[in-house]
Amino acid sequence: MTLLITGGTVIGPTGAAPADVLVDGETIAAIYTPGAGPADTETMDATGKYVIPGGIDAHTHMELPFGGTFASDTFETGTKAAAFGGTTTIIDFAVQRTGEVVQDGLAAWHAKADGNCHVDYAFHMILGGVDDDSLKAMDQLVADEGITSFKLFMAYPGVFYSNDGQILRAMQKARDNGAVIMMHAENGIAIDVLVQQALARGETDPIHHGLTRPEALEAEATNRAIMLAEVAQDCPLYIVHLSASRALAAVAAARDAGRNVFAETCPQYLYLTLEDQLGAPGFEGAKWVCSTPLRSKHESHQKDLWQGLRTNDLAVVSTDHCPFCFKDQKELGIGDFSKIPNGIGGVEHRVDLLYQGVVDGKLSLRRWVETIATTPARMFGLYPRKGVIAPGSDADIVVYDPNGRTRISVETHHMNMDHSAYEGYEIAGKVDTVISRGEVIVREGAYHGAKGRGKYLPRGLSSYLV
Numbered sequence: 001m002t003l004l005i006t007g008g009t010v011i012g013p014t015g016a017a018p019a020d021v022l023v024d025g026e027t028i029a030a031i032y033t034p035g036a037g038p039a040d041t042e043t044m045d046a047t048g049k050y051v052i053p054g055g056i057d058a059h060t061h062m063e064l065p066f067g068g069t070f071a072s073d074t075f076e077t078g079t080k081a082a083a084f085g086g087t088t089t090i091i092d093f094a095v096q097r098t099g100e101v102v103q104d105g106l107a108a109w110h111a112k113a114d115g116n117c118h119v120d121y122a123f124h125m126i127l128g129g130v131d132d133d134s135l136k137a138m139d140q141l142v143a144d145e146g147i148t149s150f151k152l153f154m155a156y157p158g159v160f161y162s163n164d165g166q167i168l169r170a171m172q173k174a175r176d177n178g179a180v181i182m183m184h185a186e187n188g189i190a191i192d193v194l195v196q197q198a199l200a201r202g203e204t205d206p207i208h209h210g211l212t213r214p215e216a217l218e219a220e221a222t223n224r225a226i227m228l229a230e231v232a233q234d235c236p237l238y239i240v241h242l243s244a245s246r247a248l249a250a251v252a253a254a255r256d257a258g259r260n261v262f263a264e265t266c267p268q269y270l271y272l273t274l275e276d277q278l279g280a281p282g283f284e285g286a287k288w289v290c291s292t293p294l295r296s297k298h299e300s301h302q303k304d305l306w307q308g309l310r311t312n313d314l315a316v317v318s319t320d321h322c323p324f325c326f327k328d329q330k331e332l333g334i335g336d337f338s339k340i341p342n343g344i345g346g347v348e349h350r351v352d353l354l355y356q357g358v359v360d361g362k363l364s365l366r367r368w369v370e371t372i373a374t375t376p377a378r379m380f381g382l383y384p385r386k387g388v389i390a391p392g393s394d395a396d397i398v399v400y401d402p403n404g405r406t407r408i409s410v411e412t413h414h415m416n417m418d419h420s421a422y423e424g425y426e427i428a429g430k431v432d433t434v435i436s437r438g439e440v441i442v443r444e445g446a447y448h449g450a451k452g453r454g455k456y457l458p459r460g461l462s463s464y465l466v
């Protein structure tokens with residue numbers, strides 16, 4: 001079946017231009033100057049709208065076991081919510097728990113996802129224990145499983161934490177097999193000291209989650225990760241959920257030096273703050289407990305992050321979607337902020353929230369599309385199958401209406417959460433139509449897809465390295 005999307009403005013890495021897009025089956029067949037496409041095919045009128053590649057959220061945690069509970073979105077609910085928000089690919093984190101065989105952790109993740117997803121999906125692998133066996137497993141995952149990126153944690157001692165020696169060994173392995181090391185860069189050992197001291201002083205409210213994770217400890221860990229990657233002969237390093245100015249400065253300096261150092265930020269760090277959300281009265285702030293934490297509005301973090309997105313010191317915007325309901329899940333931390341499960345849900349809102357940056361004059365249309373789709377595809381070995389509107393690419397297409405409006409609310413979202421981190425936010429723009437591998441799955445707010453239609457995507461090596 002063919003479909004000609006007419007009258008829209010197609011946005012890609014080279015900018016925005018009026019064009020008609022021909023979809024044939026699951027892929028994009030051709031791009032035409034307006035009006036030049038075939039006459040004998042079904043059409044979709046995109047006049048006055050943007051035609052962009054389907055979003056790629058490179059950082060999600062469906063059903064993650066964490067903090068004594070599980071992230072509340074399953075692959076089924078989370079990928080459907082993603083579709084509503086214009087995201088047609090997620091890259092989730094399969095988990096090797098400490099002591100577990102890496103391949104067993106991966107098999108468990110396939111068991112959760114396979115047959116349940118509404119959009120296409122791939123996996124990174126979290127290494128919860130770097131040892132001889134897991135280092136060997138890295139080679140096997142890269143060679144046979146299409147998993148070409150591994151997340152390590154400088155935070156969460158006793159859970160996912162790796163020490164510097166383990167990090168260095170994993171980086172050396174990645175340097176040899178071509179994988180990317182993704183780093184949760186916070187000094188978890190120092191944070192744990194601050195947490196114990198705060199609790200001993202009776203400081204138990206959610207805001208102390210943020211106050212015990214100062215940005216200096218994100219900057220320190222980011223610098224350390226960059227230096228360790230240098231010792232590992234410029235192992236490709238990708239800093240996840242970067243939240244703060246000095247961590248960004250470290251990434252920028254490494255990039256200026258020509259290093260393969262990259263970073264993502266997330267919408268929560270661009271819009272939400274320590275004071276206004278994490279510091280909400282009573283236990284309310286628990287909704288916004290995540291790590292790295294929200295930063296102070298009295299410092300320059302948000303301004304610097306937007307600037308980093310403009311200059312490509314921040315290459316990608318992911319959500320770090322890790323939702324927990326307030327009731328019974330976030331409530332596990334009443335009386336002790338350190339027991340609040342860490343995570344914010346947002347997989348449904350990333351495309352809209354970043355488009356607000358275009359409306360506000362902080363991002364160009366081209367950078368909007370690069371940060372939400374094209375660069376994640378290139379960074380994580382999905383390009384050009386995903387992330388671009390070009391002949392031969394998968395027909396993952398979002399028709400975006402700049403004249404529409406989106407109001408974010410728990411009343412209307414599709415994520416399995418009993419609250420919204422962005423309750424009441426108004427976006428001047430709206431996802432109109434979502435096409436995933438040639439199939440219209442969302443049209444004017446109605447869902448037409450199906451559970452199980454999403455395919456696992458084995459990934460190649462990054463095509464983003466310098």
Ligand SMILES: NC(=O)NCCC(=O)O
Pocket residue numbers: 061184241289290291292320322342343344
């Ligand atoms: N970010 C967060 O708070 N939860 C998810 C786990 C992680 O990415 O560190």
Ligand SMILES: [Zn+2]
Pocket residue numbers: 184240241291292
């Ligand atoms: Zn993390």
Ligand SMILES: [Zn+2]
Pocket residue numbers: 059060061320321322
């Ligand atoms: Zn995460």
